[in-house]
Amino acid sequence: MMCLRLQAHEQTIGVIHLTRVPLAQRATISALAPQIALPLAVLHLQSELEYLSFHDANTGIYNRRFLDEMLERAIASAERKNHQLPEGEPPATVGVIFMDVDHFKQFNSEFGHEAGDTVLRTLGSLLTDITRAGEDVAAATAAKNLC
Structure with missing residues (x-):
């Protein structure tokens, strides 16, 4: 039996556990x-970089970059489906709901950024909980970035 620590940049990232390894192959396996x-x-x-590039750091829900990509894909998909619809069928649509947290800047000023962050995380969790997995997307974006 062999247990080999997988280490990269002085950090253990895993362990390989092998059984019934012939003695003649142990040195080779250790070198691998x-x-x-x-x-x-x-x-x-x-994987971490991809996660960070598409998720809001505070809430953990998708960010504006991901929202833009998903909207583009969803609209293109709906357009493709609509070109193939039989006569009389209802068209495929894409729905977007935007929500504004009223007076958030004032709340942040009055109660502090930590309390504001807690509100945003709670709201992000709520939105994630009520969306349909695989169908809906909850995303965070700052109002100043919207067109």
């Missing part, structure tokens, strides 16, 4: 562990 660890670390970092 660092070769496996680095690509796994890179994949993990890429």
